[in-house]
Amino acid sequence: MELDDTxxxxxxxxxxxxxxxFSEIARQIDMSSATVHDRVGRxxxxxxxxxxxxxxxxxxxxxxxxxxxxFRVKQGHEKEALQQLRDIEGVQEIxxxxxxxxxxxxxxxxxxxxxxxxxxxxxxxxxxxxRSQTMVxxxxxxxxxxxPIQDPDDEG
Amino acid sequence: MELDDTxxxxxxxxxxxxxxxFSEIARQIDMSSATVHDRVGRxxxxxxxxxxxxxxxxxxxxxxxxxxxxFRVKQGHEKEALQQLRDIEGVQEIxxxxxxxxxxxxxxxxxxxxxxxxxxxxxxxxxxxxRSQTMVxxxxxxxxxxxPIQDPDDEG
DNA sequence: GTTGAAAAAATATTGAG
DNA sequence: CTCAATATTTTTTCAAC
Numbered sequence: 001m002e003l004d005d006t007x008x009x010x011x012x013x014x015x016x017x018x019x020x021x022f023s024e025i026a027r028q029i030d031m032s033s034a035t036v037h038d039r040v041g042r043x044x045x046x047x048x049x050x051x052x053x054x055x056x057x058x059x060x061x062x063x064x065x066x067x068x069x070x071f072r073v074k075q076g077h078e079k080e081a082l083q084q085l086r087d088i089e090g091v092q093e094i095x096x097x098x099x100x101x102x103x104x105x106x107x108x109x110x111x112x113x114x115x116x117x118x119x120x121x122x123x124x125x126x127x128x129x130x131r132s133q134t135m136v137x138x139x140x141x142x143x144x145x146x147x148p149i150q151d152p153d154d155e156g
Numbered sequence: 157m158e159l160d161d162t163x164x165x166x167x168x169x170x171x172x173x174x175x176x177x178f179s180e181i182a183r184q185i186d187m188s189s190a191t192v193h194d195r196v197g198r199x200x201x202x203x204x205x206x207x208x209x210x211x212x213x214x215x216x217x218x219x220x221x222x223x224x225x226x227f228r229v230k231q232g233h234e235k236e237a238l239q240q241l242r243d244i245e246g247v248q249e250i251x252x253x254x255x256x257x258x259x260x261x262x263x264x265x266x267x268x269x270x271x272x273x274x275x276x277x278x279x280x281x282x283x284x285x286x287r288s289q290t291m292v293x294x295x296x297x298x299x300x301x302x303x304p305i306q307d308p309d310d311e312g
Numbered sequence: 313g314t315t316g317a318a319a320a321a322a323t324a325t326t327g328a329g
Numbered sequence: 330c331t332c333a334a335t336a337t338t339t340t341t342t343c344a345a346c
Contacts, residue, residue, distance in 0.1 A: 001216060011217065014210035018174045021322055032332050037324070039330095050211040053301040054170035060157060060204040061167065061305045068224075068253065068260060082297055094298040097224065099291035100256075104224060108303060135255035141238055142250040145209040147264060149217045177339055188315055193341070195313095 001046035005151050006031065007039055011049070014040070015146040018052040055145065063090075063108040065115050066137040069123070070101030077128025078102075088122045101133075112136065157202035161307050162187070163195055167205070170196070171302040174208040211301065219246075219264040221271050222293045225279070226257030233284025234258075244278045257289075268292065 003011075009029045013020050022040070026033040043049045058066065073081045085094055085105055093106040109115035119134060159167075165185045169176050178196070182189040199205045214222065229237045241250055241261055249262040265271035275290060 003217065008217065011210065011212055015212055016209070018208035018210045022324095023322065033323080034325085034333080035331055041324095046216075048213055048216040050213055051301065052174035052208060052210050053172070054167065054174045054208050055206040056167055056171055056303055056305075057204055057206055058303055060202075061159065061164065061303060062308070063303055063305075068251070086298055090304050091298070092300050092303070093296065095224070095296050096294045097291040098294060099289055101291065103297075104291065133255055135253040135257065135260065138252045138254060140249065140251050141259075142242055142247070144248050145207065147212055147214055147217060147219055147248070148246050149212075149219075152218070178341095179339065189340080190316080190342085191314055 001043070001048055003043075003048065007043060007048075008149050008151060010036060010039055011043070012146065012149060014049070014052075058108060062110055065109045065111050066140075067107050067109075067115055068135045068137065069105050069107060069119075069132055070097075070135070071103040071105075071132045072130040073102040074128050074130050081126065081128035084126050084128070088118065090118060157199070157204055159199075159204065163199060163204075164305050164307060166192060166195055167199070168302065168305060170205070170208075214264055218266055221265045221267050222296075223263050223265075223271055224291045224293065225261050225263060225275075225288055226253075226291070227259040227261075227288045228286040229258040230284050230286050237282065237284035240282050240284070244274065246274060 006029060010025055013025050013028060022033040022036040025036045029036070040049070058064070071081070071085075082094065082103070085091060085103065088107070090108045091105050092108055095104050096102065097104050107115070107118065109118055115134075115136070123132060162185060166181055169181050169184060178189040178192040181192045185192070196205070214220070227237070227241075238250065238259070241247060241259065244263070246264045247261050248264055251260050252258065253260050263271070263274065265274055271290075271292070279288060
């Protein structure tokens, strides 16, 4: 889908606060709310907007520990390997990467004990991986939900 | 803040779709929408709900490349090092970690060329880091915006 | 805490330029 | 594509349990 500056302005506002009323978005970008409605609907249909999600403090819901885990996958075992990772409880993101690891996942757990248990119970038994490394997240210094969208004309 | 099962049920729904009408949430959890309104408000005030954000397909807004970058920070340079990372355009998340790296960040860029430029222009000039490694994300296999909240009584 | 009902506000739709 | 006006739905408030 072809996006113009108006679309990008709407996206910036909705990434910042997904519950901003269309009337308020309209005011900010100086258009009618019917236009905002129309554009948002088209961006949803086109998959530009994938969804709207509440951001919840993980500690408040008993998930005090989070980690990044890197894996090396054995040749030919990619598919089954990934499926196994998906099935581990608490796994939130799975990325295929270049560099030291083939796969890096992000996992949440109640505490370091629960995380260790997860790693022993599940990860240790996985087939198709040659090695892994767990990087516990001690703290998140910065986490911006807004992508740095640029208007195509202004060079940043 | 002390959360009960009703609060957690509401959170699950809002993490899945932050724009679910309160009336619909009320129907699902079998309470009135006034109650949902009240509980959501209290969770927002308490910081349990940090915000509501639209999830946007990064490729559609010209950010086709994403990477994880690990850093080793020199003793005593932690503060200035982190501030420098924050200021790099496209940096979305900064995590302090155990293991091979002290800091791992997530960065978005237009393409691999733009990413390489960012790394050369900014990262290479950073003070206080002893080494770094870029892990380009070739693809994201799985990305779940819903935290695996458990009710305290059912053991998972 | 929770509720139902009323009031206020927002969103969805329509028809036309 | 955009708008103004209308219809519908949702959010918000509030007296009462």
